[in-house]
Amino acid sequence: MTARGTFPHRLLPYLLLAPQLAITLVFFYWPAAQALYQSLLREDPFGLKSRFVGLANFRRVLSEPSYLNSLEVTVIFSVATAVSAMAIALLLATMADKIVKGRGLYRTLMIWPYAVAPAIAGMLWLFLFNPTMGTFAYMLRSTGYNWDPLLNGNQAMVLIIAAAAWKQISYNFLFFVAGLQSIPRTLIEAAAIDGAGETKRFWTIVFPLLAPITFFLLVINTTYAFFDTFGIIHAVTGGGPGKATETLVYKVYNDGFVNLQLGSSAAQSVILMIIVIALTAVQFRYVEKRVHYG
Amino acid sequence: MIGQSRSRTVVAHLVMIVGILIVAFPIYYTFVASTLTLREILRPPLPLLPGGEFFHNYYAALFGGIGRIGGVGVDRLLINSTIMALGIAVGKIAISILSAYAIVFFRFPLRMFFFWTIFITLMLPVEVRILPTYKVMVDLNLIDTYTGLILPLIASATATLLFRQFFMTIPAELLEAARVDGAGPWRFFKDILLPLSRTNIAALFVILFIYGWTQYLWPLLVTNSNDMNTIVIGLRKMISFADADTEWHLVMVTCMLAILPPVLVVVLMQRWFVRGLVETEK
Numbered sequence: 001m002t003a004r005g006t007f008p009h010r011l012l013p014y015l016l017l018a019p020q021l022a023i024t025l026v027f028f029y030w031p032a033a034q035a036l037y038q039s040l041l042r043e044d045p046f047g048l049k050s051r052f053v054g055l056a057n058f059r060r061v062l063s064e065p066s067y068l069n070s071l072e073v074t075v076i077f078s079v080a081t082a083v084s085a086m087a088i089a090l091l092l093a094t095m096a097d098k099i100v101k102g103r104g105l106y107r108t109l110m111i112w113p114y115a116v117a118p119a120i121a122g123m124l125w126l127f128l129f130n131p132t133m134g135t136f137a138y139m140l141r142s143t144g145y146n147w148d149p150l151l152n153g154n155q156a157m158v159l160i161i162a163a164a165a166w167k168q169i170s171y172n173f174l175f176f177v178a179g180l181q182s183i184p185r186t187l188i189e190a191a192a193i194d195g196a197g198e199t200k201r202f203w204t205i206v207f208p209l210l211a212p213i214t215f216f217l218l219v220i221n222t223t224y225a226f227f228d229t230f231g232i233i234h235a236v237t238g239g240g241p242g243k244a245t246e247t248l249v250y251k252v253y254n255d256g257f258v259n260l261q262l263g264s265s266a267a268q269s270v271i272l273m274i275i276v277i278a279l280t281a282v283q284f285r286y287v288e289k290r291v292h293y294g
Numbered sequence: 295m296i297g298q299s300r301s302r303t304v305v306a307h308l309v310m311i312v313g314i315l316i317v318a319f320p321i322y323y324t325f326v327a328s329t330l331t332l333r334e335i336l337r338p339p340l341p342l343l344p345g346g347e348f349f350h351n352y353y354a355a356l357f358g359g360i361g362r363i364g365g366v367g368v369d370r371l372l373i374n375s376t377i378m379a380l381g382i383a384v385g386k387i388a389i390s391i392l393s394a395y396a397i398v399f400f401r402f403p404l405r406m407f408f409f410w411t412i413f414i415t416l417m418l419p420v421e422v423r424i425l426p427t428y429k430v431m432v433d434l435n436l437i438d439t440y441t442g443l444i445l446p447l448i449a450s451a452t453a454t455l456l457f458r459q460f461f462m463t464i465p466a467e468l469l470e471a472a473r474v475d476g477a478g479p480w481r482f483f484k485d486i487l488l489p490l491s492r493t494n495i496a497a498l499f500v501i502l503f504i505y506g507w508t509q510y511l512w513p514l515l516v517t518n519s520n521d522m523n524t525i526v527i528g529l530r531k532m533i534s535f536a537d538a539d540t541e542w543h544l545v546m547v548t549c550m551l552a553i554l555p556p557v558l559v560v561v562l563m564q565r566w567f568v569r570g571l572v573e574t575e576k
Contacts, residue, residue: 006469
């Protein structure tokens with residue numbers, strides 16, 4: 001960092017920082033510390049006494065079949081959501097990149113689902129596919145397919161993946177379009193002169209050059225699928241049928257806030273914290289290579 | 295530019311159109327449903343074109359006193375969401391720009407420690423500290439208040455990072471010149487820094503307004519009474535009582551009303567939105 005001009009005040013900078021710091025301490029650090037502390041305690045059934053149990057809560061949580069199930073659900077859900085949202089967005093972005101006339105209009109039409117709340121995205125898809133009144137459910141059933149996401153776990157999973165991926169397409173689209181525009185035309189032209197066809201040019205030049213942005217989006221989409229899709233699951237399936245769509249975040253909410261299992265919920269919170277830290281670390285390692293602080 | 299055959303361009307347009315149809319269809323169909331009668335909605339498949347009940351349904355949902363969730367009108371829910379989204383956007387921008395100002399333009403003990411303190415909040419989203427945060431909210435009497443909906447969400451590592459990054463591109467000479475002319479920290483902030491930050495503020499505002507409007511877990515935790523619900527939570531409550539009596543045509547209207555404000559913000563402020571998105575996530 002280069003030396004730069006500053007103001008010689010002593011008290012003022014602390015006053016400027018005070019509001020932000022106060023909020024982070026009261027609403028972030030204090031509760032997070034509480035979660036860490038609680039995760040090492042076990043309360044008696046009446047919530048009167050608690051005793052230190054070390055890592056017992058973690059051992060119990062990690063050996064619980066329902067926790068392992070929700071871990072599996074989360075992984076399947078996240079991978080499917082991230083991959084399908086990114087694949088569709090990449091296809092559309094490559095097409096948009098070829099279009100000169102009307103590019104702006106296409107972009108405008110593509111971006112607005114970004115503004116739809118995840119929970120509402122879920123409700124829109126539920127409306128189309130719910131077995132009693134959904135038009136698509138009706139069509140599926142009239143072809144003889146036994147569609148009922150309220151009873152069939154796999155179908156429920158497909159439904160929330162579709163809603164979650166749908167909501168994320170516009171976001172990925174914008175980033176891929178930006179990435180494609182930054183690829184030097186000369187490279188592609190050189191390949192064309194050498195006789196490489198369009199498909200070959202895509203896989204040997206364009207796709208490798210998009211790798212950094214693809215990786216970045218993979219991290220962002222995974223984080224999205226882990227944390228921001230709570231609304232979709234809460235509004236559409238409520239974790240069911242059975243526990244077929246109960247992700248880790250949904251389970252933390254359900255065990256802690258609804259079923260009031262303090263120790264277990266706190267241990268789950270801490271595990272989630274570790275996951276977020278890992279994801280953020282990966283994300284910023286990548287960012288450091290790209291962004292140059294002046 | 296490589297010559298491109300006409301047929302390839304046509305294919306590109308076709309794929310884009312199909313893509314847009316898929317992206318737009320769920321919202322379009324909800325709009326169609328919001329213009330039908332309840333009887334028509336309950337008899338799938340729905341028509342592809344809007345029906346004739348547009349004014350009737352929207353009027354009934356907005357002013358008719360029906361379509362209420364636990365006695366609360368849609369207007370109240372929309373107001374709650376607006377207050378929350380605006381409060382979060384303005385609050386985040388305000389406290390982040392002040393923090394970044396302190397960190398970049400002052401030298402004081404523990405400066406980097408504070409910077410990291412703010413930065414690490416990135417790793418502590420609500421989802422990983424649900425219960426203890428709820429307890430803090432109860433202890434501070436913030437359940438069912440606008441303060442409770444807004445205040446805990448306005449700490450922002452990303453906005454602080456963004457402003458910090460931008461401030462660091464401002465040449466030191468500018469500050470020196472301002473000081474020579476006798477400008478104090480407040481003067482410099484108000485007359486030089488704020489005007490220079492206008493585009494960043496606009497870009498962040500769009501992103502943060504949408505962030506605030508689409509919140510789900512937080513309002514679910516900190517509101518119990520129906521008249522403090524946001525429209526997204528209210529809508530969820532409407533469909534969760536899904537039985538024969540649910541007035542689906544009004545649910546659809548509510549759905550459209552919940553989608554419209556943030557979509558308008560995105561479309562009307564598209565330039566800022568794209569900029570804000572690409573910059574905040576870097």
